[in-house]
Amino acid sequence: xxxxxxxxxxxxxxxxxxxxxxxxxxxxxxxxxxxxxxxxxxxxxxxxxxxxxxxxxxxxxxxxxxxxxxxxxxxxxxxxxxxxxxxxxxxxxxxxxxxxxxxxxxxxxxxxxxxxxxxxxxxxxxxxxxxxxxxxxxxxxxxxxxxxxxxxxxxxxxxxxxxxxxxxxxxxxxxxxxxxxxxxxxxxxxxxxxxxxxxxxxxxxxxxxxxxxxxxxxxxxxxxxxxxxxxxxxxxxxxxxxxxxxxxxxxxxxxxxxxxxxxxxxxxxxxxxxxxxxxxxxxxxxxxxxxxxxxxxxxxxxxxxxxxxxxxxxxxxxxxxxxxxxxxx
Ligand code: A2P
Numbered sequence: 050x051x052x053x054x055x056x057x058x059x060x061x062x063x064x065x066x067x068x069x070x071x072x073x074x075x076x077x078x079x080x081x082x083x084x085x086x087x088x089x090x091x092x093x094x095x096x097x098x099x100x101x102x103x104x105x106x107x108x109x110x111x112x113x114x115x116x117x118x119x120x121x122x123x124x125x126x127x128x129x130x131x132x133x134x135x136x137x138x139x140x141x142x143x144x145x146x147x148x149x150x151x152x153x154x155x156x157x158x159x160x161x162x163x164x165x166x167x168x169x170x171x172x173x174x175x176x177x178x179x180x181x182x183x184x185x186x187x188x189x190x191x192x193x194x195x196x197x198x199x200x201x202x203x204x205x206x207x208x209x210x211x212x213x214x215x216x217x218x219x220x221x222x223x224x225x226x227x228x229x230x231x232x233x234x235x236x237x238x239x240x241x242x243x244x245x246x247x248x249x250x251x252x253x254x255x256x257x258x259x260x261x262x263x264x265x266x267x268x269x270x271x272x273x274x275x276x277x278x279x280x281x282x283x284x285x286x287x288x289x290x291x292x293x294x295x296x297x298x299x300x301x302x303x304x305x306x307x308x309x310x311x312x313x314x315x316x317x318x319x320x321x322x323x324x325x326x327x328x329x330x331x332x333x334x335x336x337x338x339x340x341x342x343x344x345x346x347x348x349x350x351x352x353x354x355x356x357x358x359x360x361x362x363x364x365x366x367x368x369x370x371x372x373x374x375x376x377x378x
């Protein structure tokens with residue numbers, strides 16, 4: 050392969066950033082040069098990547114002057130809002146993991162299995178969706194194509210890794226009996242917190258609003274009826290979701306299973322008699338989305354229930370970003 054592109058990773062020291070590096074190591078992409086950025090705090094520290102030591106650089110307004118073809122940002126919304134437009138103005142195509150640009154009309158919001166075609170050659174910033182949305186829309190798109198989705202009800206059981214290093218620390222400390230909290234407003238150990246991101250005036254959390262709006266944008270169904278309850282649970286990694294779906298058209302449940310099992314990126318795990326269904330511990334470390342507990346919702350005409358689990362740091366963030374990069378390459 051003729052390796053020739055230059056890639057910047059912004060937020061390389063974070064939970065998602067480090068997993069992006071792992072996923073990149075597993076791929077053989079046409080990248081000849083890598084450079085890693087983080088905040089001042091980590092500047093000068095080193096990262097081992099592809100058997101080489103790389104020094105972490107402090108991100109600043111001239112970081113992109115040297116010319117990058119691509120950048121993957123995973124350093125939060127504020128950093129993205131400030132630096133992604135600078136990178137883009139210097140000809141770099143940016144894949145951003147934060148929510149900063151997701152709902153911008155001019156920015157494609159992409160899960161490659163679902164809507165890679167939303168990216169056009171002139172797009173400089175491409176948004177990576179919210180982790181809980183990514184794992185939901187892959188099965189939803191496959192089913193929407195066949196049965197036309199009318200309404201979606203999400204209930205999520207989200208891992209602490211989605212809240213970054215401090216989220217993981219709060220759970221680990223709680224397990225050790227340490228009560229100091231770095232991330233959450235209440236102990237996450239032994240608890241379920243119906244509170245992810247900030248509360249909005251309408252009583253929903255921003256995470257719930259993200260799931261609703263991003264689902265509509267990615268599926269290209271702006272008026273789809275969607276509601277969500279997002280819950281942080283004391284699980285280290287991988288988000289689980291109960292998804293209730295109502296279709297316009299009637300369906301056969303065995304055909305639904307067939308569709309899902311033949312959808313790229315999905316692994317069907319649906320054998321309840323043998324206790325086989327998706328589990329967070331099994332999904333962790335994998336790039337696929339696991340779907341099971343597929344059953345008819347008898348309370349409506351064409352309804353179905355699904356249990357969907359994925360590694361929120363891999364498919365929910367790092368893997369999806371690298372898949373977008375592969376598409377751009
Ligand atoms: P740092 O490690 O120097 O703080 P996480 O969500 O796991 O906490 O990771 C956040 C990532 O974003 C880290 O790599 C962090 O770097 C990086 N980051 C945070 N603020 C900035 C900033 N102002 N400029 C560049 N990188 C930042």
